[in-house]
Amino acid sequence: MIPDNCKYTETHEWIKIEGTLAAVGVTDHAQDALGDITFVELPRPGTIVKKGQACALVESVKAVSDIYAPISGEIAEINRSLEDAPEKINEDPHGNGWILKLKDFDEHELSGLMEAEAYKEFLESEE
Amino acid sequence: MTYIANTDEQRKEMLKRCGVSSVEKFFAVIPASLQPKSFSIPQGRSELEVHSFFKKLANQNYYNLISFLGGGYYDHFIPSAVDAIVERSEFYTAYTPYQPELSQGTLQAMYEYQTHICRLTDMEVANASLYDGGTALYEAFQMAIALTGRRKVVVDGGVSPIYRKMIYSYATNLSVDFRETVVIHGQTDRERLFNLIDDSTAAVITQNPNFFGAIDDHSDIVQRCHDNGALALQSVNPIACAILKTPGDMGFDIVTGEGQPLGIPLSFGGPYLGFMAVRKKLVRKMPGRIVGRTVDTKNKEGFVLTLQAREQHIRREKATSNICTNQALCALRAHVYLSLLGTDGLREVAQLCLDKAEYAKERLKAIPGIEVIDSPPTFNEFSVRLPMDAGECVGQMIEKGFAAGFPLGRYYSGMEDFLLVAVTEKRTKYEIGQFAEALEDVVCR
Numbered sequence: 308m309i310p311d312n313c314k315y316t317e318t319h320e321w322i323k324i325e326g327t328l329a330a331v332g333v334t335d336h337a338q339d340a341l342g343d344i345t346f347v348e349l350p351r352p353g354t355i356v357k358k359g360q361a362c363a364l365v366e367s368v369k370a371v372s373d374i375y376a377p378i379s380g381e382i383a384e385i386n387r388s389l390e391d392a393p394e395k396i397n398e399d400p401h402g403n404g405w406i407l408k409l410k411d412f413d414e415h416e417l418s419g420l421m422e423a424e425a426y427k428e429f430l431e432s433e434e
Numbered sequence: 435m436t437y438i439a440n441t442d443e444q445r446k447e448m449l450k451r452c453g454v455s456s457v458e459k460f461f462a463v464i465p466a467s468l469q470p471k472s473f474s475i476p477q478g479r480s481e482l483e484v485h486s487f488f489k490k491l492a493n494q495n496y497y498n499l500i501s502f503l504g505g506g507y508y509d510h511f512i513p514s515a516v517d518a519i520v521e522r523s524e525f526y527t528a529y530t531p532y533q534p535e536l537s538q539g540t541l542q543a544m545y546e547y548q549t550h551i552c553r554l555t556d557m558e559v560a561n562a563s564l565y566d567g568g569t570a571l572y573e574a575f576q577m578a579i580a581l582t583g584r585r586k587v588v589v590d591g592g593v594s595p596i597y598r599k600m601i602y603s604y605a606t607n608l609s610v611d612f613r614e615t616v617v618i619h620g621q622t623d624r625e626r627l628f629n630l631i632d633d634s635t636a637a638v639i640t641q642n643p644n645f646f647g648a649i650d651d652h653s654d655i656v657q658r659c660h661d662n663g664a665l666a667l668q669s670v671n672p673i674a675c676a677i678l679k680t681p682g683d684m685g686f687d688i689v690t691g692e693g694q695p696l697g698i699p700l701s702f703g704g705p706y707l708g709f710m711a712v713r714k715k716l717v718r719k720m721p722g723r724i725v726g727r728t729v730d731t732k733n734k735e736g737f738v739l740t741l742q743a744r745e746q747h748i749r750r751e752k753a754t755s756n757i758c759t760n761q762a763l764c765a766l767r768a769h770v771y772l773s774l775l776g777t778d779g780l781r782e783v784a785q786l787c788l789d790k791a792e793y794a795k796e797r798l799k800a801i802p803g804i805e806v807i808d809s810p811p812t813f814n815e816f817s818v819r820l821p822m823d824a825g826e827c828v829g830q831m832i833e834k835g836f837a838a839g840f841p842l843g844r845y846y847s848g849m850e851d852f853l854l855v856a857v858t859e860k861r862t863k864y865e866i867g868q869f870a871e872a873l874e875d876v877v878c879r
Binding site: 346348351371 | 583718743
């Protein structure tokens with residue numbers, strides 16, 4: 308599952324522009340590789356993050372992984388429901404499992420990210 | 435792993451690699467004033483000689499003093515069974531094992547210890563121990579900074595001056611805005627404290643009983659913290675928890691304390707035991723190891739180290755703390771002590787401390803020239819004002835066979851004539867009487 312309306316990073320985050328906001332989550336491939344997710348640590352809204360900076364944390368039965376900001380911006384919203392139900396990331400990584408939303412982001416940085424097709428090829432090359 | 439000494443040949447090789455010609459040149463970067471004058475150490479001595487040397491040295495200590503000294507560390511009775519159990523070879527280690535799940539017995543003991551701490555404090559989760567009461571409180575402070583993202587910390591003046599010194603020293607380079615309220619003898623000054631709490635406050639730290647022995651209900655302070663989005667931290671005496679309103683009941687978020695009173699000998703200042711218990715929602719930010727109870731694939735009960743993703747062997751520099759070890763042996767002592775006493779036994783110890791301290795107050799009040807600070811209520815410790823320097827008085831009392839207490843002037847300037855007196859269940863009515871007579875003798879002479 309690699310939706311066309313998202314852009315992707317090599318660290319397996321997706322980003323989707325929703326008007327003035329940009330939603331960020333982890334890809335289906337990432338949630339599958341991580342296994343059952345048991346805990347998510349979210350940033351404080353208002354935090355300014357730079358492209359590539361660790362801005363959230365996902366803990367699974369196998370590992371603890373940082374979530375890196377795909378582009379620079381300010382944390383506008385966080386998915387607080389993940390605090391009680393982190394398994395939403397496993398169940399619906401592109402929907403209810405979104406992690407955070409950025410605002411005032413740098414749109415130019417989007418061009419450096421992969422389209423769905425490129426991400427699919429990237430996954431294949433990684434295997 | 436066997437120890438392999440390096441040879442002259444290997445040393446030469448290493449120096450060559452480093453690009454220096456001698457060991458002296460290698461260490462030349464250390465200023466001469468800081469280098470040892472000589473590396474020559476005395477000839478070896480026989481075991482017998484070493485034994486008698488240290489025996490002589492030990493005899494220079496004052497020992498067998500009847501102790502009224504406290505200040506956070508107390509002379510409680512330790513049942514012989516505590517030593518007998520912890521010295522069993524299966525248990526006798528200061529560490530949680532490196533292959534923890536193989537050591538089910540140790541893990542079970544740690545789990546039961548955590549359960550004791552939770553029940554004593556009325557909190558939801560405890561860790562498997564920290565170094566001591568002071569470092570545990572520092573870790574709690576550190577958690578509050580991390581959890582709130584705020585930099586102002588309000589410290590009540592009733593918190594042990596030793597702990598405060600430890601926290602400030604650890605936090606020197608953390609740019610934290612510490613605010614202290616002044617408390618002398620009494621309970622927390624609510625007006626001053628509340629004035630310092632606002633939406634930039636990360637935490638408020640209190641202690642119960644406070645350093646002067648005063649007991650208090652801090653529920654209102656907790657409420658004020660929560661209204662401002664700050665965390666409420668309390669340091670407690672675990673014995674006192676048996677009969678006082680518990681920190682959990684008052685609503686505290688993080689509770690720490692010194693576990694020494696729980697079956698750990700005074701031993702000239704350590705090793706001691708730091709304990710920590712938190713609300714369940716804060717567990718991911720709690721430092722230290724946590725033992726959990728679970729079932730295996732055959733549904734049999736077992737114990738594991740749990741939530742290890744907080745720890746430095748997994749999180750590296752992002753770990754909740756860089757404290758990598760714990761005080762497993764001291765925690766085991768606390769566990770055995772609490773198990774032997776049970777709920778009723780511990781309550782009885784606490785009640786005896788309180789009653790005997792009250793009796794001591796009455797005896798000391800009768801001495802002309804001594805003022806007993808009698809309000810607010812205290813637990814096992816109280817302060818008295820002497821008609822002389824308290825340090826001088828303590829010196830004279832030692833000659834009479836008593837550790838008379840803690841001279842408050844050591845940490846509070848202007849209080850040179852105040853003595854902090856502690857009374858545990860070990861002190862008999864006779865000893866308290868002897869103490870009062872000796873003190874009268876010293877102050878009235």
